[in-house]
Amino acid sequence: MKIKLKNPIVEMDGDEMARVIWRIIKEKLLLPFLDMEIKYFDLGIINRDATEDRVTIEAAEAIKAYGVGVKCATITPNAERVREFNLKKAWPSPNATIRAILDGTVFRKPIMVKNIPPLVKTWKKPIIIGRHAYGDIYKSAEAMIEGNALVELKITHDDGSEKIIPVHRFNGSGIVMAIHNLDSSIRSFARACINYAIDQRVDIWFGAKDTISKTYHGRFRDIFREEIEAKKEEIEKAGIHYRYMLIDDAVAQVLKSEGGMLWACMNYDGDVMSDMIATGFGSLGMMTSVLVSPDGRFEYEAAHGTVVRHYRQYLRGEPTSTNPVASIFAWTGALRKRGELDGTEEVIAFADRLERAVIETIESGIMTKDLVALAEPGPERYVFTEEFMEAVKQRLTASSQ
Numbered sequence: 001m002k003i004k005l006k007n008p009i010v011e012m013d014g015d016e017m018a019r020v021i022w023r024i025i026k027e028k029l030l031l032p033f034l035d036m037e038i039k040y041f042d043l044g045i046i047n048r049d050a051t052e053d054r055v056t057i058e059a060a061e062a063i064k065a066y067g068v069g070v071k072c073a074t075i076t077p078n079a080e081r082v083r084e085f086n087l088k089k090a091w092p093s094p095n096a097t098i099r100a101i102l103d104g105t106v107f108r109k110p111i112m113v114k115n116i117p118p119l120v121k122t123w124k125k126p127i128i129i130g131r132h133a134y135g136d137i138y139k140s141a142e143a144m145i146e147g148n149a150l151v152e153l154k155i156t157h158d159d160g161s162e163k164i165i166p167v168h169r170f171n172g173s174g175i176v177m178a179i180h181n182l183d184s185s186i187r188s189f190a191r192a193c194i195n196y197a198i199d200q201r202v203d204i205w206f207g208a209k210d211t212i213s214k215t216y217h218g219r220f221r222d223i224f225r226e227e228i229e230a231k232k233e234e235i236e237k238a239g240i241h242y243r244y245m246l247i248d249d250a251v252a253q254v255l256k257s258e259g260g261m262l263w264a265c266m267n268y269d270g271d272v273m274s275d276m277i278a279t280g281f282g283s284l285g286m287m288t289s290v291l292v293s294p295d296g297r298f299e300y301e302a303a304h305g306t307v308v309r310h311y312r313q314y315l316r317g318e319p320t321s322t323n324p325v326a327s328i329f330a331w332t333g334a335l336r337k338r339g340e341l342d343g344t345e346e347v348i349a350f351a352d353r354l355e356r357a358v359i360e361t362i363e364s365g366i367m368t369k370d371l372v373a374l375a376e377p378g379p380e381r382y383v384f385t386e387e388f389m390e391a392v393k394q395r396l397t398a399s400s401q
């Protein structure tokens, strides 16, 4: 008998190799076991172009309505892609569109298996990165200064009052940049981090450089502190702790730690550190990602892209050894959350069983090419994507009886 979901899951299909894998996951590992209503949105580049990207907005609205979504990797078109698919224009990144509508924060968490040790010996548990995805240098105004110049920052309030802050007196050429952030955005970020940490029962670490940037970074520190105070009881009940550190101290502490915390990062720190953490834990094929909105909507996906090099191989009719683990975990994340929100234990148990089947398959020495070089002991050979999925399916079927 199939396990029934009480409420729908919003599914967003994607592009290239990720889309190929996505279909196999559904056919082999989900549909035979689950009776679920899916709200399907095709975010493949062809359909985004045909709908003038309305489909992305509709998908985001559906996540708002139903609470849980799962997304396949999609192409973010650049000029080359516009030519390749003859697109009407370079549509914006679907992830950015969805994030803007849900006002969410992205958390990236590596999947750990016993036979793939992290590069850092002390790391025993996943280090989760929460990246504030608004403002700072990603929404800046910058200029080259050619020759001598006085640069000032002028603030004109709506009531007409003005404030002028000297930036620098240039005696020669140079550069200048102005950045900003919003209390509301920082607050949403802090709330999403706290919700996620309570949900996952992990400590929260936050680092900034408030000794140097007393106003800008100091504001981040203060808003975080206020939000932590506001949720004090829930945080205590969850048995988790909050630590504020200077960002350089945080980097050192993370490296020396055994992991198992949420590391909340300002935008630039999150950009840089998430690549460091991903490499430290192994393959991009093992990195999951979830967008959490401050009002408790969840969208799960793999952190990697459409794996275009493998797709070209696939189109030539060659088998590929693409790692489907992060995409499978996107589904299990969504299913578990659906089960938690609906109070359906069987759905949560299925997500657990599928994750265990994946982890045990890798720990038994069956893995895709990207993992072979990282595994200790390394297996004699790697398997193709379909073989890997079949091995997972066998374990899942055995554990479902």
Ligand code: NAP
Pocket: 072, 073, 074, 075, 076, 077, 095, 284, 285, 301, 302, 303, 304, 305, 306, 307, 308, 309, 310, 321, 322, 323, 324, 370
């Ligand atoms: P990518 O798809 O993440 O792949 C980069 C490389 O990482 C691959 O060529 C492959 O290395 C390795 N890799 C990534 N995922 C893997 C997996 N599951 N199994 C095995 N190896 C894996 O990044 P990209 O090639 O830079 O981007 C391709 C497209 O994806 C772009 O159009 C981009 O816009 C899009 N993208 C989408 C998202 C998203 O939707 N969230 C995120 C990032 C990028 P080898 O080739 O060495 O095997």
Ligand code: MG
Pocket: 271, 272, 275
């Ligand atoms: Mg980066």
